[in-house]
Structure formats: C-alpha cells, structure tokens
Amino acid sequence: MAAPDPKRRVEEADRVFAALAHPSRRQILLTLRFRGGRMSAGEIAVRFGCTWPTTSRHLAVLREAGLVTVEPRGRERDYVLATERLNGIVGEWLGWFEPEG
Amino acid sequence: MAAPDPKRRVEEADRVFAALAHPSRRQILLTLRFRGGRMSAGEIAVRFGCTWPTTSRHLAVLREAGLVTVEPRGRERDYVLATERLNGIVGEWLGWFEPEG
DNA sequence: GACTCATTTAGCAATCCTGCTAATCGTTGT
DNA sequence: ACAACGATTAGCAGGATTGCTAAATGAGTC
Numbered sequence: 001m002a003a004p005d006p007k008r009r010v011e012e013a014d015r016v017f018a019a020l021a022h023p024s025r026r027q028i029l030l031t032l033r034f035r036g037g038r039m040s041a042g043e044i045a046v047r048f049g050c051t052w053p054t055t056s057r058h059l060a061v062l063r064e065a066g067l068v069t070v071e072p073r074g075r076e077r078d079y080v081l082a083t084e085r086l087n088g089i090v091g092e093w094l095g096w097f098e099p100e101g
Numbered sequence: 102m103a104a105p106d107p108k109r110r111v112e113e114a115d116r117v118f119a120a121l122a123h124p125s126r127r128q129i130l131l132t133l134r135f136r137g138g139r140m141s142a143g144e145i146a147v148r149f150g151c152t153w154p155t156t157s158r159h160l161a162v163l164r165e166a167g168l169v170t171v172e173p174r175g176r177e178r179d180y181v182l183a184t185e186r187l188n189g190i191v192g193e194w195l196g197w198f199e200p201e202g
Numbered sequence: 203g204a205c206t207c208a209t210t211t212a213g214c215a216a217t218c219c220t221g222c223t224a225a226t227c228g229t230t231g232t
Numbered sequence: 233a234c235a236a237c238g239a240t241t242a243g244c245a246g247g248a249t250t251g252c253t254a255a256a257t258g259a260g261t262c
Contacts, residue, residue: 014124021122022220023115026194033198041239054221056240075229075238083198090195093127097134097184123250142209155251157210176208176259 012066016089019065024048025058029067032081040076113167117190120166125149126159130168133182141177 019025031047032039045055059079062068066085071078120126132148133140146156160180163169167186172179 010124013127017118017127018122021119023111024220026114026118030197042237045239050220051222052238053223053240057220060240072228077239081198083200086198087195087200090191094188094191094195096131097182097187099184099188125250143207146209151250152252153208154210154253158250161210173259176206178209 013089013093015065016067016086017093019061019067020090022058022061024050024055025062028055028058028062029081029086032068032079033083037081037083038078040073040078042076044079114190114194116166117168117187118194120162120168121191123159123162125151125156126163129156129159129163130182130187133169133180134184138182138184139179141174141179143177145180 027048028044031044035043041056041059042052044059045052048055059068063070063079067082068079069082071080128149129145132145136144142157142160145160146153149156160169164171164180168183169180170183172181
C-alpha cells in the first residue's frame, strides 16, 4: 500500500476528474454499475454509438484513473468497476463542501 | 424553477463535470469554500499562478456550469459558491454508486 | 469629462482530446 | 499451422482547451 503522499493524491484526483469529464465515460461507469459491476469490453462497446477502438480508449482512460480494473478471461477482457475508489476520491472531494463545518 | 427535463439535466451534468475536470477550477471552488463562499474576482486571481485573464476565464466556465454565481458590488464582482448545486449534481450522480441497492 | 481601478474580451499559438480507419496482438478452435 | 474472434494500438484529422499579451468595458473618483 502506498504511503499517504498528498501530492500523489492530488494527481490521482486529477486523473479521476478528467476521466469523469466525458459523458461516454460516465455512461460506461453507470452501465457497469447496473450490470453487476463486471462486463467484457465487447459487451460495453456494443452499447455505445462510437466505434470499438474509441470505446477501448475510453476504457483505457478509466483504467488509468483507477476507476475500473481489468481481468483477462480467455480471449475476452472483463472490466470491473472500482466502486470504492470512485466513492473514495469523488466522495472525499465532495465532502469538503458539505453544509456543516 | 425549471421543469425537471431529463435531457437538460444531462446537459447540465456534462457542463458541471467538464468544469470540474481542471485542477485550477476545483482549487477555485475549494478556495471559495474556505473563505466563506464569497470572494471578489481579484481576491481569487491573486492566489493563482496563472494570469488574471486566464483565471477570469476559469471563473466564466464555473459560472456557465452554475457552480458559482456573480454579484456585482461596486466596481468589483463577487463570486459566490453554489454549494447546493455542486452537492446536488455531483452528489446525485455519485449516489448511483452507493454500496446498497 | 478625464482618470483610475477591477475585470473581462479579443486574438493567437501550443497543446490536448476525440473520433475515425487500418494494422496488430493474443487466445481459441479446427 | 491456420483461420476466426476479441480487443488493443498506431496514425491521422478536426475541434476544443488553456495559456499568454494587448485592448476594451464599466463603475467609482477628482
């Protein structure tokens, strides 16, 4: 486990919020959420208007942000939603703006 | 108050998340939060590394996203943090990923 | 009105993002 | 080995973003 380096934390938040900036990527996360948190790249790709490679790159952005993890399964690749990280980073940031305090 | 048009809701979320994608803009929101939710454009600008016009444009992006509102005061302009909207839009989206359900 | 201060707008260059098509890689099945 | 399938990578064009400097606006002051 990495030390609680605040600089690293900031860079991670940067990548997470940058990843959430694109509607298709938020849609991918929601789709994953309501399909049990795990789908193959193909299952995800067929649900979107853009081409396969474009979706694949969106998935790469989400993976580099740590919002999904990849688990190869045969010749397919399962993408697994990292719910705790999404709630952790975004929730922590949003927590600064809570009414009380 | 606008009708609960889902399409409009989506477009608003787009703009909000796009606004949050830039570190300087998140920093502006945090700075506002911990200075009482209200600051003039100048007070905000002097705290950032970039030039005044650049900060001004960041503020415009936040304003178009509805995350801040502007209140002219004399020849200055106060930017007011729209906490309830930030918590509303981001919190609602994040709510879809809560553990239960 | 002329002048100053606070802030924004205009205009430009560099960079990043997103979409596509074509080519590639790794696994399965014959 | 070969072909088929799932998925990613490479390369490119169009458009958006971000930063800057210089010029313009708008409100207060003399």
